[in-house]
Amino acid sequence: MQALVIVAHGSHLNPDASTPTYDHANTIAETGVFDEVRTGFWKEEPSFREVLRTVESDEVYVVPLFVSEGYFTEEVIPRELRLEGWDLDEWESDGTSATHATFEAADVGKTVHYCGPVGTHDAMSDVIVRRAESVTGDDEVGEGFALAVVGHGTERNENSAKAVELHADRIAETDRFEEVEALFMDEDPEVDDVTEFFETTDVVVVPLFVADGYHTQEDIPEDMGLTDDYRTGWETPSEVDGHRIWYAGAVGTEALMADVVIERAADAGASVGDAIESIRRRTDPSVDAGSGSGAGVGD
Amino acid sequence: MNDEQLDAFVSAAASGGLECDGVAAARDADGYRFETPDAAREGLSEAELRAAADRNPRFVSNWHYWNGRDRPDTELAFLRHLESADERSVPDRYETMTDGGIVATWGQLRIDVGLGPDGDRVYALRNEADGGVDAEALDVHSDPLEARRLVKRDDRDRYRPLKTAPTLPTGWAFVDLDGRALAETVEYVYPATIANWYLEGRGELDVSHWRETMERQSGIYGVIKTWDRGEGYEHVNWVAEACCDDSQCLKRREWEYDDETTLDVDGGDGEFPCREPCSLVVTAARKWTQLEGERTERYEFELTPSEKEQVEAIIDAVADGRTDSIREADIYEGANRYRARFLRAKRLDDEGRLCGVPTDGE
Known part of the structure; x- marks a missing residue:
């Protein structure tokens, strides 16, 4: 038996923080390729400490729903999951290249x-475009x-x-957009x-964040001048x-984020059958069920 | 009982024997042995065994329910616990299940165990506060995944950051669940409670006490370990009284200050254990570590005796979450809004300072 466990930050204050995690878990559960699909959280339940005991399978693929490698993926999650012999070097990462490593x-x-976090997987570029x-x-x-990919930045x-x-560069290389910039x-x-960074009139702004919350729904819209007060909302565009x-x-x-989660698990050796294809198809609003999806970045 | 169950029963007796909830069957040199609590027969032919089993359909279907499918040990133990299978006889349980069902509780959940075809169990789940409500009056579901959304907010539409807070919303029910779906639904309502209850029952619950949990923290929570200054554990008593009381969380606190020092505060009567300080406790403890680093100051306020008692009543009402239930015009209650507004008008200055006394000595 094989299980997939998606681990994410969650929130004590924001009820929507866990919603994407649940949604992607459901999408993957529906493909039936894992015997069990579970979610675990830093701030919600089950906690990282207890999620593995809710799983029956002996082989567990743990995919962090985080945007980058760092404190959570390198220190908190391995410690709380009690991964014996965890050593950052096992990931052999340059900061964005972690794939997976196996522990008890x-x-x-x-x-x-x-597994490495979803945010650094190549397939994430496709999700940004989607x-x-x-x-x-x-x-x-x-x-x-034009396209702006927005991140938190280097605070910590x-x-x-x-x-x-990484993703701004990968998307720029496809020449699909007039201009692509990474902003923080x-x-x-x-x-x-x-607006100072673009010549093009139309600019799509995609924040590289896991869930909507304070930063994506309050800070960034106000900082960009979309609205003076996030509570009154803003027009798109x-x-x-x-x-x-x-x-x-x-x-x-x-919805396509579910694809990145399952690709992470597949890269780590999970048998996922045709689930990657089927998720790409099912989460693509422009493609009728049954036909193939368009080629993405890196395909 | 159906033929398939009877066939499985006979073939299990032939290959190694079986024993379950009062029924036993096995093959030995003299033929088959068949036992129920009321009778024991030996030296039976296979046809006689089959006939004897056929006259005890409840024992056969009960055996089949617990042995005929692959279940995780945790789920098996939990489902058996719900119908007190280790304490109640098969006929007793079947009679109750036929006659309205066995009612069990798990936290604020009410679980109804009923009898389906051929001894199969059918489970239903709702908030125990909705126990007397007709199912038609409730929002009825059968997909366990729906539970995640249903329990996210309480009846006042407030987000529930703690799944085991005693604020489970009402107005919904899950019906027609099999054992697997029931366990999954319970897992969404009260995550990891079945696994931890099971470990506790086997004497294998891995409790992490306060000290080791706080020692483990890093990043912004690393500061909490400095709150333990080797001057006792009174501060942890206060944390447990504030956060872990049955009025705040349905888990039964099993963690203590450390493995040699138990807290003075009761752990509660919850059915399922709490094995370490949760993320809410850790987050609150970080704030208290900062606040408790302050030294006390001497302030002088003038209050009437009633005003002093009113301040105490307000603290009580907020701490017990009673402010919403204090009636609009109940001016006899110190934490009544008009009473609080009067006190503020009289005793707080324009900057909100009690009796105009500055916080920092000036």
């Missing part, structure tokens, strides 16, 4: 294939549009910026000045300094 969880004696398609309602969006962790730049909340180039800003909200709420 001390309290339950299960084999844990501990998010741009969703917010513009145009599955071929690109021509006449330089890998956070690296992940944002607390370092240069700052998202506050979003919004006019700012002669640009039209198409603000997408957290990329993690995009």
Whole structure:
């Protein structure tokens, strides 16, 4: 038996923080390729400490629903899951390249294939593009549009910026958008000045965040000038300094995120059959069920 | 009981024998042995065994229910616990299940165990406060995944950050669940409670006490360990009284200050154990570590005796979550809004300072 456990931050204050985690878990559970699909949280229940004991399978694939490598993926999650002999070097990562490593969880004696975070997987570039398609309602969006990928920045962790730049670079290489920039909340180039970085009138802004919350629904919209008060909402698109800003909200709420989760597990050796194809198909609003999905970045 | 169950029963007796809830059957040199609490027969042919089993359909279908399918040990133990299978006889349980069902509780959940075809169990789940409500009046579900959404907010539409807080919303029910779906639904309502209850029952619950839990913290929570200054554990008593009381959480606190020092506060009567300080306790403890680093100051206030008691009444009402139940015009209650507003108008200055006394000595 094999189980998938999605681990995420969660929140004591924001009821929506866990919603994307549950949604992606459900999408993957419906494919039936895992005997069990469970979720565990830092701030909600079951906790990281107790999620593995809710699983029956001896082989467990743990995928962190985090945007970058850092404090949570390198220290908190391995410690709380009690991964015996956890050593950061096992990931052989340059800060964005962790794939997986295998350990035993001390309290339950299960084999844990501990995967890199979803945010640094190549397939995440496709989700960012899909998010741009969703917010513009145009599955071929690109021509006449610029794209800003927005991250938290380096407050505590330089890998956070690296992940944002990784995807901005990958998407820029496809030449799909007129311009692509990586912007940040607390370092240069700052998202506050979003319009200064683009010539193109239409700019899609996609925050590389797992869930909608304070940053994506309050901070960023106000900082960019979409609204003076987040509580009154904003238009999509919004006019700012002669640009039209198409603000997408957290990329993690995009249904295609389930694909990145399952790809992480597959990279770590999980048997996923045709689940990757089927999730790509089922989460694509532009494709009828049964036909193939369009080629994504890196395909 | 159906033929398939009877066939399985006979073949289990032939290959190694069986024993379950009062029935036993096995093959030995003299033929088959068949036992129920009322009778024991030996030297039976296979046809005689089959006939004897056929006259005890409840024992056969009960055996089949507990042995005929692959279940995790935790789920098996939990489902048996719900119908007190280790304490109550098969006929007794079957009669209750036929006659309205066995009613069990788990936290604030009411679980009804009924009898389906051929001894199969059918489970239903609701808030125990809805025990007397007709199912038609409730929002009825059968997909366990729905439970995640249903229990996210309480009846006042407030987010429930603690799943085991005694604020389970009402107005819904799950019906027609099999054992697996029931356990899954309970898992969404009260995560990991079945696993921890099971471990506790086997004497294997891995409790992490306060000290080791706080020693483990890092990042912004690393500061909490400095709150333990080797001057006793009174501060942890206060934490447990504030957060872990039955009025706040349905888990029974099994963690103590450390493995040699028990807290003075009662752990509660919950059915399922709490094996370590949870993330809410850790988060609150970080704030208290900061606040408790302050030294006391001497302030001078002038209050009437009634005003002093009113301040105490307000603290009580907030701490017990009673402010909403204090009636609008109940001016006899110190924590009544008009009473509090009067006190504020009289005793707080324009900057909100009690009796105009500055917080920092000036």
